[in-house]
Amino acid sequence: MNLIAIETSTRLLSVALWRDGALIERRRDHPNGGSELILPWVGELLAEAGITLKHLDGIAFGAGPGGFTGLRLACAVAQGLAFGADIPLAPVCSLEALALESGAERVYACLDARMNEVYSAAYELVAGFPQEILAPAVTPPEAAPLPPGSGWQLCGDGFVAHGDALSARLGAAIASRRTDLLPTAAAVARLAAPRLVRGDGVPAAEGAPLYVRDKVALTTAERLARGGVR
Incomplete structure (x- = not known):
């Protein structure tokens, strides 16, 4: 192959x-x-x-x-x-590729989506390959989907951009972080x-991209409502 x-x-x-x-x-x-x-x-x-x-x-x-x-x-x-x-x-x-890159048994993959949002998904490693636990989603960091249980490794640059909000949201579910992985x-x-x-x-x-988000940009009013700038 x-x-x-x-x-x-x-x-x-x-x-x-x-x-x-x-x-x-x-x-x-x-x-x-x-x-x-x-x-x-x-x-x-x-x-x-x-x-x-x-x-x-x-x-x-x-x-x-x-x-x-x-x-x-x-x-x-x-x-x-x-x-x-x-x-x-x-x-x-x-996000699945990010989970595999991590190699951890339980991975919460999280990338900065800009526009005050994150892309996230959760995977468990089974027989060497990630199995989807939470499907890819785009949300504000304070509304990120919660993975079941604990012991998850958060991977990706989402935490770099939104660390405080993600820490408050995910709490004890996250056991470690690998913000250097992409x-x-x-x-x-x-x-x-x-x-x-x-x-x-x-x-x-x-072949087609997996956008998850279907809107490329926010209006000025929408950016301000999410804490952005003009």
């Missing part, structure tokens, strides 16, 4: 090549843009492995939730590659590979 994975839902941009369980990756912290990096990285990884697009069995991408521009970038590049090679796509939830293409590839083996990929035309 050979696949390329792309993850650009946050400021950490990455591309990975999976070859029968072996991974090579390019990544960079790039807060703005990054479209000029993705295709060159794909070319570099293929060249390093001595293969071409025709040797790939699928393309995976971090579908979100995350930054709208980043989600559209990953989806568009993945679709273009998949169309060109006539291979399936494997969209992967970026979704990676390597994690996306690890999640996508078994899905493609099972034939669970989708045609390139059916």
Whole structure:
């Protein structure tokens, strides 16, 4: 199984090549843009492995939730590659990839959604893979969904932006925090590979971002109501 994975839902941009369980990756912290990096990285990884697009069995991408521009970038590049090679796509939830990146048994994945909101989901690790406990949602941090029980590791940059509100909301449910972790293409590839083996990929035309939020921007009145600025 050979696949390329792309993850650009946050400021950490990455591309990975999976070859029968072996991974090579390019990544960079790039807060703005990054479209000029993705295709060159794909070319570099293929060249390093001595293969071409025709040797790939699928393309995976971090579908979100995350930054709208980043989600559209990953989806568009993945679709273009998949169309060109006539291979399936494997969209992967970026919060699930974050949970896998953590490696903890119970993960509360939480990313800053801006607009005074967070993206969150909860997963338990079963046989090495995250199983969804709370579906991805976007809420103000003080209304973040509560995971059942305790012993959860909070991962992602949501706590960096909204630490006080999340601490008050989640309380004793959170046993530890990994605010340095973000979704990676390597994690996306690890999640996508078994899905493609099972034939669970989708045609390139059916690839789409997982926005969760259906509104890109708030009006001035809405920003002020949420404690924002003009």
